[in-house]
Amino acid sequence: MIGKLGKPLKRGTTTADDGSIVVDSARKASGGNGRARVAMTIAVFFAIYATIAGRLVYFGLKDIDDSGPPQSRVTASRPDILDRNGEVLATDIKTFSLYAEPRRIVDADEAIEKLATVLPDIDYEQAYRKLKSGAGFVWLRRQLTPKQQSEIFALGIPGVGFRSEKRRFYPSGSTSGYVVGLTNIDNKGISGMEKYLDDQGLTDLQSVGLATDMKPVRLSIDLRVQHVVHDEITAGMARYHAIAAGAVVLNIKTGEVLAMASVPDFDPNNPYNVEDKDRLNRMSAGLYEMGSTFKSFTTAMALDSGKVTMDTKLDATKPLRIAGQTIHDFHGKHRWLTIPEIFIYSSNIGSAREADVVGIDGHREFLHRLGILERMDTELPEVARPTEPKVWKKINSITIAFGHGVSTTPLQTAVGCAALMSGFLIEPTFLMRTPQEAMEVAKRVVKDSTVSAMRYVYRLNAVKGSGRKALVPGYRVGGKTGTAEKVVNGRYSHDKNFNAFVAAFPMDDPEYIVLTIADEPKAEKPGMGETAAWNAGVIAHNIIARSAAMLGVKPDFSHEDAATLVSYE
Incomplete structure (x- = not known):
């Protein structure tokens, strides 16, 4: 561009309408710098507020992570547990738990006073510390009743809310408490079959959110029979003034546990006393010297060894002295006894002679073969490990022959007796199992001839021996009693017994074992x-x-009187 004077104009200048020269470079420069400063200021403030927002989000999430469990874990579902007929033994129900956000609590004292009107047992000092902690999340009370939830909601306390959770409900209560088990406040299995489910991977599925709409777990338990067992042992404990009682019903052909209970027990819906020292599943977690029920194994061992027959006679004319001890019979016959007579008269001397015929090594091997001295392999977590002498001497073998000197569980004793009735050891199960599936895991432990002989002496003992009070007309019951003196302060007590009875029925082809116990019973x-x-x-x-x-056993009265004459061969 050329000005009036004919000289070129500098960049940043313009010519007015009257021809004068106007310089605008300074104005444009100052305007550009102003806009840049505004943009920079906005950017700085944006960065500051973004940082503040980010930190708020971080601390908010951190409070939730540190102070409260993730929602998915709190509300994790568990599968229903059913009995073999589809009756519900355990299921989830919806409940609400009370929480607080201390940072939003205006007046902690007032909040606690209001809560105490609904929750009179609230721990004031503990609640106060929680509400003044400044945390983002704290639990105040888990698993409220619907009435409590409604009343607290009506109080309108700021900073207090409810979280939906799952709670385990057990319709049968204490009836099947020891078998089904228990969950903790977070719905995690801590005992019984509930714990078994978690040990099988349920907890892992819950942690990744896959434990939803799970299929029910069907147990081998028959709730009808379970009720009978629980009812009878509860009544028996009271009737005989015992400190405890228990029973198990076992399917001989499948190893399924149809019912098992022990008292004293607890209600899993209100397990306030579950940790009391007398709350123990005595059938699988209690160790006892099983007394004369062990003579079942001693007689079977002697016969299975081939060193004696049913006609063999052993000397029971006088007490047996060994290692400074004297072995007596409770009701001695003071004569030579046949193998069946040793069994039905429950001769300690005769049983000791049977063990002596087999020998120490053979005796120990036989009990281990039947699983009596092994830790039982089953789903229930509460299983005790049997005890035995580290080194078996002759005196050990002699006393173990009549049930003293080793300790095992009543359930294992029942399983061992079931093996004598079928010839096969089948580990017990609390899940449903077919006879075909059972035979896939079964182990032959005694000969068929031994099985026939043991069925015979069981029935003979019920008709003519100590088992007569267990007879049930039409059901051909056989069995063996066991009265063991308890060890108190290292010595056998003469006034405290652990009593047991093992029954099998129907004896022509045994299907079920029933083993009952009474701990320190007194005369009715x-x-x-x-x-x-x-x-x-x-x-x-x-x-x-x-x-x-x-159980599907039909009564048969056609040969009640002739049962003891049936051949055992």
């Missing part, structure tokens, strides 16, 4: 006995009489 009435026949035997009778039909 003056003049009555305190041995196993008078208490554990009667409990077994009642269980069989009430449950046999439920």
Whole structure:
């Protein structure tokens, strides 16, 4: 561009309408710098506020992570647990838990005073510390009742809210408490089959959110029979003034546990006393010297060894002295006894002679073969490990022959006796199992001839021996009593017994084992006995009489009197 003077104009200048020169470079420069400063200021403020927002989000999430469990874990579902007939033993129900956000609490004292009107047992000091902690999330009370939730909601306390959770409900209550088990406040299995489910990977599925709409778990338990067992042992414990009682019903052909209970017990819906020292599943987690029920194994061992037959006679004319101890018979016959007579008269001397015939190594091997001295392999977590002498001497073998000197669980004793009735050891299960599936895991432990002989002496003992009080007309019951003196302060007590009775039925082809126990029972009435026949035997009778039909066993009265004449060969 050329000005009036004919000289070129500098960049940044313009010519006015009258021809004068106007310089605008300074104006444009100052305007550009102003806009840049505004943009920079906005950017700085944006960065500051973004940083503040980011930190707020971080601390908010951090409070949730540190102070409260993730929602998915709190509300994790568990599968229903059913009995073999589809009856519900355990299921999830919806409940609400009370939480607080301390940072939003205006007046902690007022909030607690209001909550105390609905929750009078609230711990004031603990609640106060939580509400003044400044945390983002704290639990105040888990698993409220619907009424409590409604009343607290109506109080309108700022900073207090509710979280939906799952709670386990057990319709059968204490009836199947030890078998089904228990969950903790976070719905995690801590005992029984509930814990078994978690140990099988349920917890892992819950942690990744896959434990939804899971199929129900069906147990081998028959709730009808379970009720009978629980009812009879509860009544028996009271009737015989015992400190505890228990029973198990076992399917001989499949190893399925149809019912198992122990008292004292607990209600899993309100397990306030679950940790009391007398709350123990005595059938699988209790270790006892099983007394004369062990003579079942001693007699079977002697016969299976081939060193004796049913006609063999052993010397029971006088007490047996060994290693400074004297072995007596409770009701001695003071003569030579046949193998069946040793069994039905429950001769300690005769049983000791049987063990002596087999020998120490053979005796120990036989009990391990039947699983009596091994830790039982089953789903229930509460299983005790049997005890035995580190080194077996002759005196050990002699006393173990009649049930003293080793400790095992009542359930294992029942499983071992079931093996004598079938010839096969089948580990017990609390899940459903077919006979075909059972035979895939079964192990032959005694000969068929031994099985026939043991069926014979079981029935003979019920008809002519100590098992008569367990007889149930029509159901061909056989069995063996066991009265063991308990060890107190390292010595056998003469006034404290652990009594047991093992029954099998129907004896022509045994399908079920029923084993009952009574811990430190007393005579029901003056003049009555305190041995196993008078208490554990009667409990077994009642269980069989009430449950046999439920188990599908049809009564047969055609050969009640001829049962003892059936050949065992």
